[in-house]
Amino acid sequence: MINKEIQMKASFKILLSLILFIILNNNLIYADSSKIDSLESQLKKVAEEEQFEIFLQLSKKYRNNSFKKSFYYAQQALKISKKTGNKENEIEAYRHIGAAFKSEGNLEATIEQFEKALAIEKELDNQKGVADIYNTIGDIYKDFDNYDKAQINFNKAIEISKKNDDEDAVSFALNGIGTIFYKQGDYKRALRMYENSLRNYLKLKDSEGIAASYHNIALIHKQLGEYQKALENTFKSLEIYEKLEDEQGISLSYSNIGTIYYYLENNDKAIEFFRKSLAIEEKLGNVLNIAGKNNNIGSVYTEQKKYKLALNFYKRSLKIYEKFNIKNGVAIISDNIGLCYFGMKQYDKALFYNNKSLKIQKEIGNNEGIIYSYNNIGQIYLKKGEFNKALECFNKSLKMSKDLNLKTTIIDSYRNFSELHEAKGSYKKSLEYYKKLTILKDSLLNEESHKQIAEMQTKYETEKKQAEIELLSKDKALKEAEIKKQKYIKNGLILGSIFILIFAFLTYNRFLIKKRSNKLLTSQKNEILEKNEALNQQKEEILSQRDLIEEKNKNLEKAFNTIKRKNKNITDSINYAQKIQNALLPPEHYLNNILNDYFVLFKPKDIVSGDFYWVRQNNNRIIVAAADCTGHGVPGAFMSILGTTFLNEISHLNSNIEANEILNILSQNLKKTLHQTDEKSDTRDGMDIALYIIDTEKQILQFSGAYNPLYLIRNKELCQYKADKMPIGLSYKKEKPFTKHEIKLEKGDSFYIFSDGYIDQFGKNNKEKFKTKRFQELLIRINDMPMSKQKNVLDSIIEKWRGDVEQIDDILVFGVKI
Numbered sequence: 001m002i003n004k005e006i007q008m009k010a011s012f013k014i015l016l017s018l019i020l021f022i023i024l025n026n027n028l029i030y031a032d033s034s035k036i037d038s039l040e041s042q043l044k045k046v047a048e049e050e051q052f053e054i055f056l057q058l059s060k061k062y063r064n065n066s067f068k069k070s071f072y073y074a075q076q077a078l079k080i081s082k083k084t085g086n087k088e089n090e091i092e093a094y095r096h097i098g099a100a101f102k103s104e105g106n107l108e109a110t111i112e113q114f115e116k117a118l119a120i121e122k123e124l125d126n127q128k129g130v131a132d133i134y135n136t137i138g139d140i141y142k143d144f145d146n147y148d149k150a151q152i153n154f155n156k157a158i159e160i161s162k163k164n165d166d167e168d169a170v171s172f173a174l175n176g177i178g179t180i181f182y183k184q185g186d187y188k189r190a191l192r193m194y195e196n197s198l199r200n201y202l203k204l205k206d207s208e209g210i211a212a213s214y215h216n217i218a219l220i221h222k223q224l225g226e227y228q229k230a231l232e233n234t235f236k237s238l239e240i241y242e243k244l245e246d247e248q249g250i251s252l253s254y255s256n257i258g259t260i261y262y263y264l265e266n267n268d269k270a271i272e273f274f275r276k277s278l279a280i281e282e283k284l285g286n287v288l289n290i291a292g293k294n295n296n297i298g299s300v301y302t303e304q305k306k307y308k309l310a311l312n313f314y315k316r317s318l319k320i321y322e323k324f325n326i327k328n329g330v331a332i333i334s335d336n337i338g339l340c341y342f343g344m345k346q347y348d349k350a351l352f353y354n355n356k357s358l359k360i361q362k363e364i365g366n367n368e369g370i371i372y373s374y375n376n377i378g379q380i381y382l383k384k385g386e387f388n389k390a391l392e393c394f395n396k397s398l399k400m401s402k403d404l405n406l407k408t409t410i411i412d413s414y415r416n417f418s419e420l421h422e423a424k425g426s427y428k429k430s431l432e433y434y435k436k437l438t439i440l441k442d443s444l445l446n447e448e449s450h451k452q453i454a455e456m457q458t459k460y461e462t463e464k465k466q467a468e469i470e471l472l473s474k475d476k477a478l479k480e481a482e483i484k485k486q487k488y489i490k491n492g493l494i495l496g497s498i499f500i501l502i503f504a505f506l507t508y509n510r511f512l513i514k515k516r517s518n519k520l521l522t523s524q525k526n527e528i529l530e531k532n533e534a535l536n537q538q539k540e541e542i543l544s545q546r547d548l549i550e551e552k553n554k555n556l557e558k559a560f561n562t563i564k565r566k567n568k569n570i571t572d573s574i575n576y577a578q579k580i581q582n583a584l585l586p587p588e589h590y591l592n593n594i595l596n597d598y599f600v601l602f603k604p605k606d607i608v609s610g611d612f613y614w615v616r617q618n619n620n621r622i623i624v625a626a627a628d629c630t631g632h633g634v635p636g637a638f639m640s641i642l643g644t645t646f647l648n649e650i651s652h653l654n655s656n657i658e659a660n661e662i663l664n665i666l667s668q669n670l671k672k673t674l675h676q677t678d679e680k681s682d683t684r685d686g687m688d689i690a691l692y693i694i695d696t697e698k699q700i701l702q703f704s705g706a707y708n709p710l711y712l713i714r715n716k717e718l719c720q721y722k723a724d725k726m727p728i729g730l731s732y733k734k735e736k737p738f739t740k741h742e743i744k745l746e747k748g749d750s751f752y753i754f755s756d757g758y759i760d761q762f763g764k765n766n767k768e769k770f771k772t773k774r775f776q777e778l779l780i781r782i783n784d785m786p787m788s789k790q791k792n793v794l795d796s797i798i799e800k801w802r803g804d805v806e807q808i809d810d811i812l813v814f815g816v817k818i
Contacts, residue, residue: 039054039057039058039061040058042054043055048080048083049080049084051076051080052077052080052081052084052086052089055073055074055076055077055080056073056074056077056092056093056096058073059071059072059073059074059077059096059099059100060096060099063099063100063103067100067103067104070096070099070100070103071097071100071101074093074096074097074099074100075093075097077089077092077093077096078090078093078094078097081093087120087123087124090117090120091117091120091121091129094113094114094116094117094120095113095114095117095136097113098110098111098112098113098114098117101113102140105323105324105325107140107144107146107325110140111137111140111141114133114136114137114140115137117133118130118133118134118137121133127160127163127164128161128164128166128169130160131156131157131160131161131164131166131169132157132169134153134154134156134157134160134173135153135154135157135169135172135173135176137153138150138151138152138153138154138157138173138176139176141153142176142179142180143288143326144325144326144327145183145326145327145328145364147180147183147184147364147365150176150180151177151180154173154174154176154177154180155173155177157169157170157172157173158170158173158174161173167200167203167204168200168204168206168209170200171197171200171201171204171206171209171213172197172209174193174194174196174197174200175193175194175197175209175212175213175216177193178190178191178192178193178194178197178216179216181193182216182219182220182223183328183364183366184365184366184367184368185366185367185368185369185370185371185400185404185406186367186404187220187223187224187404187405187406188405190216190220191217191220194213194216194217194220195213195217197209197213197216198210198213198214198217201213207240207243207244208244208246208249210240211236211237211240211241211244211246211249212237212249214233214234214236214237214240215233215234215237215249215252215253215256217233218230218231218232218233218234218237218256219256221233222256222259222260222263223368223406223408224405224406224407225263225406225407225408227260227263227264230256230260231257231260234253234256234257234260235253237249237252237253238250238253238254238257241253247280247283247284248280248284248286248289250280251276251277251280251281251284251289251293252277254273254274254276254277254280255273255274255277255292255293255296257273258270258271258272258273258274258276258277258296259296261273262296262299262300262303263408265303267300267303267304270296270300271297271300274293274296274297274300275297277293277296278290278293278294278297281293287320287324288320288321288324288326288329290320291316291317291320291321291326291329292317292329294313294314294316294317295313295314295317295329295332295333295336297313298310298311298312298313298314298317298336299336301313302336302339302340302343305343307340307341307343307344310336310340311337311340314333314336314337314340315337317329317333318330318333318334318337321333327360327363327364328360328364328366328369330357330360331356331357331360331361331364331366331369331373332357332369334353334354334356334357334360335353335354335357335369335372335373335376337353338350338351338352338353338354338357338376338380339376341353342376342379342380342383345383347380347383347384350376350380351377351380354373354376354377354380355373355377357369357372357373357376358370358373358374358377361373367400367404368404368406368409370400371397371400371401371404371406371409372409374393374394374396374397374400375393375394375397375409375412375413375416377393378390378391378392378393378394378397378416378420379416381393382416382419382420382423385423387420387423387424390416390420391420394413394416394417394420397409397412397413397416398410398413398414398417401413407440410440411437411440411441414433414434414436414437414440415433415434415437417429417430417433418430418431418433418434418437421433574606574607574608574634575607578607578608581608581609581612581637581640581641584612584640584641584644585602585612585613585614586613586614586615590615591615594615594617594622595615595622595816596817596818597786597787597816597817598787598814598815598816598817599787599788599790599791599813599814599815600613600791600812600813600814600815601758601791601794601795601811601812601813601814602811602812603757603795603798603807603810603811603812604810604811605757605807605808605809605810605811606634608634608636608637609636609637609640609810610628610629610630610635610636610637610639610640610810611626611627611628611629611636611640611755611757611810611811611812612626612627612629612640612643612644612812613625613626613627613812613814614627614643614644614647616647616648616651618651618655618656619655620695620696620697621655621656621693621694621695621696622693622694622696623651623659623662623691623692623693624691624692624693624694624753624814624816625647625689625690625691625692625753626689626690626691626708626753626754626755626812626813626814627640627643627687627688627689627690627708627728627755628687628688628689628708628755628756628757628810628812629643629685629686629687630685630686630687630729635685636810639685639687642670642673643666643670643687643689643728646665646666646669646670647662647666649669650662650665650666650669658693658702658704658740659691659692659693659702659703659704659740660702660704660737660738660739660740662691662704663689663691663704663705663706663728663738664737664738666689666728667706667727667728667729667735667738670686670687670728670729671729671730674729674730676729676730685729686727686728686729686730687706687727687728687729688706688707688708688723688727688728688755688756689705689706689707689708689728690703690705690706690708690709690710690723690753690754691703691704691705691753692704692710692751692753694745694816694818699744699745700742700743700744700745701742701743701745701751702740702741702742702743703721703740703741703742703743704723704724704738704739704740704741705721705722705723705724705738706723706724706726706727706728706738707723707724707725707726707727708723708753708754708755708756709721709722709723710723710741710751710752710753711751711752711753711776711779712743712749712750712751713749713750713752713779713780713783714746714748714749714750715748716780716783717780718776718779718780720776721741721743724736724738724739745818746818747818748817748818749817749818750783750815750816750817750818751815751816751817751818752779752813752814752815753813753814754812754813754814755809755810755811755812756809757807757808757809757810757811757812758770758775758794758798758811758812758813759771759772759774759775760808760809761798761801761802761805761807761808761809761811762802762805762808763801763802763803763805764801764802764803764804764805765803767805770798770801778793778794778797782794787815787816787817790815791813791815794813798811
């Protein structure tokens with residue numbers, strides 16, 4: 001789905017998606033925005049001929065989130081290529097315009113642009129270029145389910161490429177034709193194409209092509225019910241994609257493994273691999289692939305009878321496929337939605353969606369899809385008691401399945417016939433079909449097959465887990481030694497107790513023998529037997545207690561390992577979040593380019609911080625901010641991401657904005673995002689901030705603040721410019737616009753903005769805060785030093801002040817000298 005441009009009044013859902021996208025991708029807003037800004041600024045500095053490549057880069061950058069901008073920049077590149085008469089550049093411009101239309105789902109306009117490029121390649125008599133464009137056009141038609149035109153263009157590419165010994169282009173076309181046969185359910189011809197393509201790629205030593213061919217071959221074996229071969233080829237492709245660090249290929253492999261586990265009825269494993277694949281596609285922003293992964297996950301939930309959950313995933317997919325007019329996708333999802341309604345016993349709705357799917361499958365010639373639709377429609381008629389209609393659908397499905405040798409759908413057909421005859425009371429026929437079903441299913445799901453598949457996955461995972469196993473083995477050996485030691489001690493105590501009891505009994509017995517007459521011998525014997533029984537019982541109780549203690553020790557060890565693992569996972573996640581937050585901060589090289597003499601003292605209390613600093617240059621204006629968000633750690637870090645995102649948007653949309661206007665808009669956006677509609681709002685999160693703008697031409701500084709002031713030191717005197725006594729976000733007081741202060745700059749002026757972490761820090765000796773007065777005196781005392789030296793002094797003094805006292809808050813001080 002195409003994303004719209006970021007707007008000032010973005011809804012909370014869009015902004016939340018943006019934050020999650022940052023965390024998953026590590027493609028950060030700051031870096032991407034800076035890249036676009038950098039490219040756009042270069043346009044003004046280079047000659048017109050050099051602008052061509054920049055226009056193409058900008059068109060590609062905007063392709064997945066703004067069709068208008070992507071199209072505009074590609075058109076600008078086309079104008080330059082025509083003006084300079086560079087035909088090669090003109091071809092590239094048409095390709096980029098076509099790609100922009102494809103991202104918008106406009107097939108007709110896409111083909112029109114590539115045909116213009118094709119005409120120029122023919123004019124230049126560039127046969128390799130002609131073949132490449134035929135391949136590209138074939139691939140476009142394939143993606144839009146127009147298989148006849150796709151195959152025509154692939155065949156043209158093969159014909160030209162064979163004459164020019166271009167095996168790479170031939171292999172690409174063979175893979176494309178193979179995919180068409182695959183989608184039409186002609187698996188034998190598809191397999192032949194994929195194997196031919198693989199042989200060519202192996203000759204060329206083309207790793208990407210080899211991996212793609214293994215993946216496609218695996219798909220065929222999967223559909224034919226040859227799961228061992230399917231998994232073998234999938235792991236081959238996965239191994240190559242991992243070496244190439246090709247995330248798209250890794251995602252395809254995960255998806256295929258998930259599907260095989262789904263067919264093997266291992267739903268937990270299927271969900272695990274589908275979710276891995278979906279995470280990668282969301283990271284890459286591949287909307288059509290996201291739709292496919294949502295469908296896969298929905299299929300598993302359908303199998304588990306979690307129909308409402310499945311419908312959520314299906315409807316997400318359907319919305320995407322309908323937008324881009326992907327008929328095959330619409331058909332598959334419609335079938336699956338029908339299955340959900342069937343499971344919910346809403347048969348009329350189920351029949352509507354399955355008939356919709358059947359109609360589309362017939363239009364595009366997808367034989368496998370037609371089989372599934374007939375099976376599903378037949379099941380609905382069976383439930384409604386319309387046996388003749390059900391029988392007609394099942395007969396059509398079985399015939400096509402046998403013609404195509406699709407074992408998985410033959411199994412479905414046998415199951416359907418068994419259920420139909422059972423419903424009609426023909427139990428003998430029902431049993432016959434059930435036996436056929438069992439025999440065929442067992443041949444696909446035999447124990448040896450499961451074992452070999454498990455061994456393949458184990459082999460793939462072994463290297464990755466070896467180091468972990470070695471480490472765990474050492475820990476386990478130590479723990480086993482300790483358990484053994486404890487066991488010996490307990491056994492010794494038990495045996496010692498038994499011996500003491502026996503000795504006591506014997507001593508007492510001998511004493512009784514001496515004192516009592518022979519008349520008591522019989523009673524003494526009985527007494528001995530009773531005590532022996534009691535002793536045995538005590539022994540049993542002691543042994544039982546020992547087993548209980550050992551079991552508890554095992555449970556404690558297991559709980560300890562679980563807590564240890566979860567703690568590591570949480571810590572790893574927070575450490576990764578720290579990398580993201582640090583990447584959002586202005587890079588040092590960026591600050592060095594626009595600020596002559598400065599320092600930033602930034603000391604988060606936890607791994608991630610609620611304080612952040614932000615700098616942006618717009619022409620002759622430099623904007624600097626230091627902010628303190630509600631809380632610290634992870635909650636504060638999320639608030640800092642919101643703050644950085646809003647400041648980027650505000651400065652990007654209006655390069656001449658005033659300091660106080662920035663804070664006004666920032667506060668409005670934050671309140672709207674966090675739904676802070678009135679004083680009764682549950683969310684009171686916000687931020688304190690000091691922000692100023694330096695106009696390097698006019699030599700004027702504007703300042704505006706929310707609670708946090710600005711210090712100016714001029715000629716060894718400190719002047720404080722006070723901030724407004726209200727935060728960014730919801731305020732308890734009556735809100736008013738933020739105040740703007742203007743200062744005429746002089747050479748040697750030093751400006752400091754900061755959070756309250758430094759002045760609120762407690763000392764080790766008197767447990768007193770550092771306080772504002774001591775901070776001001778310190779700044780005046782060190783003002784003559786270079787800014788880098790000032791940073792070191794500030795850091796050293798606050799560390800010495802707190803000693804072994806815990807740091808109570810994030811610390812941020814930002815100093816700039818004019």
